[in-house]
Amino acid sequence: MRQSQLFTKTRREAPSDETAKNAQLLIRAGYINKEMAGVYSLLPLGLRVVGKIKKIVGEEMEALGSLEIFMSTLQNKEVWEKTDRWNDENVDVWFKSKLKNDTEVGFGWSHEEPILEMLKSHARSFADLPRAVHQFQNKLRNEVRAKSGIMRCREFIMKDMYFLSATEEDNTGFYNKTIEVYKNVFDRVGLGGITYVTSASGGVFTDKFSHEFQTICDAGEDIIYVNKEKNIAVNEEIYNAETLEKMGMSENDFEKVKAAEVGNIFNFGTKKCEQMEMFITHKDGQKYPAYLSSYGIGITRLMGVLAEVFADDKGIVWPESVAPFKYHIIEIVSEKPEVREAAERVYKKLQGNALYDDRDLRAGEKFADADLLGMPYQIIISEKTVAEGKVELKNRKTGEAELTDPNSLQ
Amino acid sequence: MRQSQLFTKTRREAPSDETAKNAQLLIRAGYINKEMAGVYSLLPLGLRVVGKIKKIVGEEMEALGSLEIFMSTLQNKEVWEKTDRWNDENVDVWFKSKLKNDTEVGFGWSHEEPILEMLKSHARSFADLPRAVHQFQNKLRNEVRAKSGIMRCREFIMKDMYFLSATEEDNTGFYNKTIEVYKNVFDRVGLGGITYVTSASGGVFTDKFSHEFQTICDAGEDIIYVNKEKNIAVNEEIYNAETLEKMGMSENDFEKVKAAEVGNIFNFGTKKCEQMEMFITHKDGQKYPAYLSSYGIGITRLMGVLAEVFADDKGIVWPESVAPFKYHIIEIVSEKPEVREAAERVYKKLQGNALYDDRDLRAGEKFADADLLGMPYQIIISEKTVAEGKVELKNRKTGEAELTDPNSLQ
Numbered sequence: 001m002r003q004s005q006l007f008t009k010t011r012r013e014a015p016s017d018e019t020a021k022n023a024q025l026l027i028r029a030g031y032i033n034k035e036m037a038g039v040y041s042l043l044p045l046g047l048r049v050v051g052k053i054k055k056i057v058g059e060e061m062e063a064l065g066s067l068e069i070f071m072s073t074l075q076n077k078e079v080w081e082k083t084d085r086w087n088d089e090n091v092d093v094w095f096k097s098k099l100k101n102d103t104e105v106g107f108g109w110s111h112e113e114p115i116l117e118m119l120k121s122h123a124r125s126f127a128d129l130p131r132a133v134h135q136f137q138n139k140l141r142n143e144v145r146a147k148s149g150i151m152r153c154r155e156f157i158m159k160d161m162y163f164l165s166a167t168e169e170d171n172t173g174f175y176n177k178t179i180e181v182y183k184n185v186f187d188r189v190g191l192g193g194i195t196y197v198t199s200a201s202g203g204v205f206t207d208k209f210s211h212e213f214q215t216i217c218d219a220g221e222d223i224i225y226v227n228k229e230k231n232i233a234v235n236e237e238i239y240n241a242e243t244l245e246k247m248g249m250s251e252n253d254f255e256k257v258k259a260a261e262v263g264n265i266f267n268f269g270t271k272k273c274e275q276m277e278m279f280i281t282h283k284d285g286q287k288y289p290a291y292l293s294s295y296g297i298g299i300t301r302l303m304g305v306l307a308e309v310f311a312d313d314k315g316i317v318w319p320e321s322v323a324p325f326k327y328h329i330i331e332i333v334s335e336k337p338e339v340r341e342a343a344e345r346v347y348k349k350l351q352g353n354a355l356y357d358d359r360d361l362r363a364g365e366k367f368a369d370a371d372l373l374g375m376p377y378q379i380i381i382s383e384k385t386v387a388e389g390k391v392e393l394k395n396r397k398t399g400e401a402e403l404t405d406p407n408s409l410q
Numbered sequence: 411m412r413q414s415q416l417f418t419k420t421r422r423e424a425p426s427d428e429t430a431k432n433a434q435l436l437i438r439a440g441y442i443n444k445e446m447a448g449v450y451s452l453l454p455l456g457l458r459v460v461g462k463i464k465k466i467v468g469e470e471m472e473a474l475g476s477l478e479i480f481m482s483t484l485q486n487k488e489v490w491e492k493t494d495r496w497n498d499e500n501v502d503v504w505f506k507s508k509l510k511n512d513t514e515v516g517f518g519w520s521h522e523e524p525i526l527e528m529l530k531s532h533a534r535s536f537a538d539l540p541r542a543v544h545q546f547q548n549k550l551r552n553e554v555r556a557k558s559g560i561m562r563c564r565e566f567i568m569k570d571m572y573f574l575s576a577t578e579e580d581n582t583g584f585y586n587k588t589i590e591v592y593k594n595v596f597d598r599v600g601l602g603g604i605t606y607v608t609s610a611s612g613g614v615f616t617d618k619f620s621h622e623f624q625t626i627c628d629a630g631e632d633i634i635y636v637n638k639e640k641n642i643a644v645n646e647e648i649y650n651a652e653t654l655e656k657m658g659m660s661e662n663d664f665e666k667v668k669a670a671e672v673g674n675i676f677n678f679g680t681k682k683c684e685q686m687e688m689f690i691t692h693k694d695g696q697k698y699p700a701y702l703s704s705y706g707i708g709i710t711r712l713m714g715v716l717a718e719v720f721a722d723d724k725g726i727v728w729p730e731s732v733a734p735f736k737y738h739i740i741e742i743v744s745e746k747p748e749v750r751e752a753a754e755r756v757y758k759k760l761q762g763n764a765l766y767d768d769r770d771l772r773a774g775e776k777f778a779d780a781d782l783l784g785m786p787y788q789i790i791i792s793e794k795t796v797a798e799g800k801v802e803l804k805n806r807k808t809g810e811a812e813l814t815d816p817n818s819l820q
Binding site for chain 1: 411415416417418419440443445446449450451452453454457460475477478479480481482483484485486505506507509510515517524528529531532533538541543548550552553554564565
């Protein structure tokens with residue numbers, strides 16, 4: 001992409017009401033636009049990051065055998081009444097409105113009930129199960145506060161997956177397999193080393209009903225206790241003498257850190273299916289409630305966490321797997337046509353993989369923009385590099401630079 | 411995709427409250443799920459069709475130089491008040507709700523105002539223009555009636571593109587270029603021969619302020635008058651003696667048909683930018699309002715129109731370009747393992763391009779499902795075809811079948 005064609009401009013300052021570093025950086029770099037508190041639009045570079053995260057997550061969910069669907073935002077009151085979750089006292093984040101005929105409608109803050117309702121009309125027998133479905137979708141939540149930038153929004157993109165099965169064995173098997181797959185996901189987006197599996201109901205060493213994936217991050221809203229050496233962590237809620245004893249560990253083994261929840265998984269057992277009357281016929285001809293588990297990953301939150309944890313004082317530093325582009329070509333404007341020609345050749349070679357700063361700006365402005373935007377590698381092309389038949393390849397993260405043969409880039 | 415892994419089941423009957431053929435077929439075939447009147451979710455095969463339509467539309471918009479973005483559903487009242495379109499008397503399809511602090515919010519029925527507001531912070535000078543952006547997004551509209559299946563929904567996916575320029579010349583040039591690109595789009599999705607450009611304000615022979623793209627379709631909500639030979643059409647609103655005279659044509663030249671609006675384009679001139687105070691600095695140092703034009707295509711509506719116009723009495727007939735899969739492999743269950751082996755070989759060869767009915771069902775049920783689902787080509791593999799070292803390749807549309815070498819398929 002030619003930067004001259006990119007309509008977004010970088011800014012020195014974020015909006016004064018934006019206090020979260022992730023949103024400040026992403027707004028300044030032109031990745032997102034703030035529509036109101038807790039609501040952000042995705043601009044071209046931001047949409048590319050989200051697209052890369054979605055691709056990684058989608059590949060991993062499909063490898064689990066899950067099929068992608070796309071549920072509606074508008075929600076049917078009757079479906080949610082079955083679990084008593086239409087009630088604002090039980091769910092305090094609903095946005096609701098009314099049709100012209102006064103029928104109440106909700107806006108999807110979750111899709112657990114509608115997805116189960118939809119699956120009911122397609123699965124009746126044990127032979128129809130197990131099945132997994134997932135979607136990437138905007139969730140709308142009427143949060144009281146929205147202060148963590150795109151890490152806690154009133155509108156955000158989530159990947160939610162649901163696994164429906166006839167037996168507890170299938171359910172537990174899929175649950176445990178997904179824990180491993182989620183580790184792959186966080187490894188692939190670049191958060192592997194700082195993301196921990198925790199359990200809100202008993203630590204990783206139990207097989208209780210829910211687990212969280214927590215990334216160490218100063219802007220996170222959660223507290224976890226980690227042992228980095230053993231790669232284990234404990235949620236604040238259950239960090240107590242009893243838990244430590246069960247683990248055979250002591251307080252000295254753990255470090256208290258702030259963390260952001262990037263994923264969570266729930267095992268509903270048969271409870272949700274009982275409430276929703278999702279019964280299936282088993283081999284004995286009898287009807288039994290099905291087992292349900294659900295699996296979330298905060299897609300736009302991940303973008304915020306990545307921006308937050310890898311930033312330095314110059315700007316964003318994307319991991320290569322989710323960067324909008326691997327390379328940022330910086331053409332140092334020159335009167336010699338060879339410089340432009342060399343830049344165009346490199347751009348053509350790397351097309352699709354490079355953002356090309358072809359603007360008529362001073363080198364200093366281009367460097368500052370490139371550092372703020374955070375592509376993993378900068379390719380600097382100037383009179384000097386052209387004279388040597390090379391380009392300067394600079395690592396955004398380490399700052400290391402070397403002259404290299406442009407033909408070796410890929 | 412193996413049909414044994416596809417959780418959706420076909421149905422003999424659509425829901426009794428569903429009167430539109432497109433939705434009846436798509437629900438019966440398991441492409442969509444009805445959440446409530448005018449609200450449908452996309453199931454795996456439906457999402458694939460939508461994905462193919464989006465890909466075609468996206469490629470054509472990018473070829474115009476447009477960059478993809480993704481705006482929020484939640485909308486800021488203040489932005490819409492600038493054009494007096496927050497008012498329910500002026501816009502009667504708003505869904506609205508409130509934040510916890512009583513701030514009113516709307517749900518995006520359109521994104522014209524928010525996109526222009528966003529662009530304001532990135533374009534200040536003539537040198538920043540022209541720019542085009544587009545998105546694919548759920549629009550929420552509080553329609554009084556929703557009776558045309560997925561052709562008129564309370565929630566639907568639309569591609570909307572916006573072109574912002576400093577001069578009338580740029581604006582008109584892009585407008586006219588997009589008319590041609592839209593023709594490509596409708597050709598590519600298979601609707602070329604039955605889609606007409608019309609003008610609500612003066613016929614195709616003028617360059618007035620808006621044009622529509624109308625596809626001949628019995629379930630359409632519009633009336634147009636077409637001359638198929640000359641490939642022109644006139645909207646009902648302006649079909650009168652004056653228009654006909656201007657065109658040098660008579661009533662005898664036109665046929666009255668029902669049509670569905672699949673695309674529309676608007677030229678706002680400078681009006682919207684004046685209302686929104688989107689001024690840019692020209693070469694003379696003075697500020698002038700920018701020019702705006704907008705370009706819509708109903709993505710999910712297109713799926714409905716395609717299902718509606720190409721259906722026959724057996725079910726859906728997808729054009730190859732938007733079909734979920736090009737091929738439907740129908741394995742006629744046999745005790746001879748060679749049949750399964752042959753089917754698996756063909757599936758492996760065509761992977762990604764084929765839905766494979768590997769279910770343990772009677773041939774009649776499989777044929778009926780395949781006809782309902784509407785892949786363009788059916789590949790029938792039975793003891794008989796295996797004995798001859800062939801497969802039967804059947805064209806869903808024409809019904810023509812021939813024995814063919816499986817190695818020739820691609």
